Amino acid sequence: MKTRRGDLPCPHVERSAVVDLPQIVKRRILRYENGVTEQREVEVVTEYALTVFVDGQEFVTLVCTPSDLEDLVIGFLASEGVLTSYEEIRSLTLSEEDGVAYVRLVTPVTIDPQMFGKRYIASCCGKGRQSFYFYQDAALAKPVEVAPVIAPRQIVSLIERMQRASDLFRTTGGVHNASLCTVDQVLLSRFDIGRHNALDKLYGYQIREKWTSDKLVIAFSGRISSEVLLKVAKMGIGIVLSKSAPTALALQIADDLQLTTVGFVRRGAFSVYTHPERVQLL
Template sequence: MARYLPEMTNNGINRLQTTIVSDEFGEHREVSLTGERPLTIYLDNREIVTLMTLGAQPELLTLGYLRNQSLVDELTHIKSIQVDWDVEAVAVTTHQQKNNLDSLMSRRISTSGCGQGTMFAHVMDSLSELKLQCPVFNAQFIYDVLHALNEYNEIYKQAGAVHGCALCQQNKVLCFVEDVGRHNAVDAISGWMWLNEIKGNDKVFYTTGRLTSEMVIKVAQMQVPLLLSRSGVTEMGLSIAQDIGIGMIARAKGKHFLVYTGQEQFETNTSLLGASAGK
């Protein structure tokens, strides 16, 4: 049976612009700038949120946002996603609207996510239902994932001012997204997973950004049990990861990393990632 796909535009836009700057010697040179555009999501003609984004994959970003905010229950409920940059908006039409949408949207939490991060309070309320099992892992596995990611971060290398996120399986990068906000990048990957029926239970999620409560919650909703970052961890992010059972590795650069949660699953020998993460 063919998987269901909503009708979608394919309106990603150019992510880089250029400008002329002066260097420390007063010499003029052309440099790249990261694009940043507002995109307002409308769900059945109702304004939901405005996101600041690179605009490279707006349809996936929209899908992932709706999924991670629990504003749409099933992919089959979505009829169409239409992005129009002339009005800087995306119109989502559903076959089946949620009856309690007003209630779900009544409380909105401003998060520490860059680029206007928000999360609806009902998502926070549902945390007690999320339970994952951190897989067995070791240093060599972390090194292999980081090595596989070396060829990515395309926009960052040219212009900076972005975060990169990736979904990995063993040492293979399945999906990599860059955006001005790390929460946008994780939402776009969630949308890609939803669209392609990709499960998260045997995957690893990588981000260049810090591991805040919002990032941990989004990754948990994707059912990914191992989280890797080259940046730091917030206290609430750590607490939520502990409660849910997510393994959290941060400050991962070169051969150095710190295991914040999942220490009991961390093997100090040279074997590769345990079978519990590779099935």
């Protein structure tokens, strides 16, 4: 699953202004319950805006949770087709205080607005993409032909472990969780206010560490939208598990790209929507 980097050059990564970015803030609220109102202090998840420049060109502003920002930038750029490997990055500079990431590529690119477009992608669902399915998605999301076979007990266990991995969700209830897994264990977990951001953080780590995808599974807390499904396909992972529901368009794409989609993984039950041959039901 993990391949060696060997003697390949590593990009230069630096942080020009290191600050401790809060992921939660405290706030006084009024809580009503069973006819009783009381004041409480609660913890609320924060939002952070990160503007990404590629070879001097403003590319996108991501609204996200301020954690694992290097992986978020790498994963997002890979998902957009700007890069395919970690070694294509000459340098990555993060100014967390200013909310800016500067990426220089070994082979500089020109941002074509017809190909990418300048977008503001908020934490909800990335609705800024007008040409969503047509250009980059069609070029990068290929059918996944090699994937593991998973048993019901493993499906239930991975979702339970993913949920236990997020202290921030238990504290605030305000983030999505995503995990890279084998059928037997959770390897890596990430969280974010944007479900697509959580996946990009996993993708960025996968690219940096050169994890191959044929034995990997995605466990996910949010709705499986078409964008989520396409990101999983771009990662080359053939099984996605979620405690929530898929959309009809996501299932159409899953049929076409040979992804196994399992939703509503709750209390020992689940629903297999596409490509059930990878689930050992008998």
